[in-house]
Amino acid sequence: MQVIVNAATSVDGKLSTRRREQVAISGPADFDRVDALRADSDAVMVGVGTVLADDPSLTVDDPERIDARTGRGDPPQPARVIVDSRLRTPTDATVYDDAAETVFLVSEAATDEAVADARTRDAVVISAGDDRVDLSAALDRLETHGIEQLMVEGGGELVFSLFDAGLVDELSVFVGSMVIGGRDAPTLADGDGFVETFPDLRLGDVERIDDGVLLRYTVV
Incomplete structure (x- = not known):
């Protein structure tokens, strides 16, 4: 599987404000x-925090790109993959509409009720990991689901x-010409951070x- 991370940040590396508003x-x-990158991909993935903050659709907009996907035998839209360990995605979230297939990556911490409810809404639920999603195992499962990019x-x-x-x-x-600031504003890579x-x-x-400027990197 080819994993491509795409983001837009301010000059100081922020994804949004400290209020986590889009x-x-x-x-x-x-x-x-x-x-175009969405249209070339088999699936688009975000974390549950992005769903809660932005309620994104994660779909392709351009009709010609949608036609190109169907012309090569792909679904009209890439699948939407939500990493949501405890399945906190609201039932009225846009990712639950019928515009594209939706896949939830969850952990064993997700309740049976939440998993059953998601499946009744035609979502695919893949469980990997105990308290948090085991991303390596989950992506292996996604690959068997037909996700190559x-x-x-x-x-x-x-x-x-x-x-x-x-x-x-x-x-x-993409680095835009703006400064957002804020020690609590989300950055491109949060988490614990790398040290050594x-x-x-x-x-x-x-x-x-x-x-702005677009920087493209490969990961060695």
């Missing part, structure tokens, strides 16, 4: 790039956990988009 960091050209859109806790588990292959970061060893990145490409 901020328009990039512009139309980058939105279109993200839409996985796009990850955040948030910071999930991104850190994927790097910590050595699961990231590529990283694309760090992910080994190789800068592959730099591109100016909108009023």
Whole structure:
């Protein structure tokens, strides 16, 4: 499986404000790039924190890209994968609509009632790990589910956990021309942080988009 992390950050590396409210960091050209990356992926993954904060749809917007997917035999939309250890996603969340298949990665901490309720809403539930989702095992299960390219859109806790588990292959970061600040504002990679060893990145490409810059890295 190819795991591609994509994010937009401020110059100081923040994903949003300390209130964890959605901020328009990039512009139309980058939105279109993200839409194309979604269209090229088998699934789009976020953590439950992103669902609770932004209620995203995680779907492709461009009709021509949707037609291209169906033309090559893929579903019209990539699957939506939510990492949600205890299945806290609200039942009225947009990811429960019928626009695309929704897959929840949960741990044994998710109640039987929550799992049953998600399945009655036609969601796929994959359990891996005791108290938290075992991402390595969960992604192995996703691969058997037919997911070969996985796009990850955040948030910071999930991104850190994927790097910590050595699961990231590529990283694309749009850096917008703004400073957000705040010691409690979420960053590209939150979690416990690295201290002695760090992910080994190789800068592959730099591109100016909108009023910002796109950095593309491969992970060694």
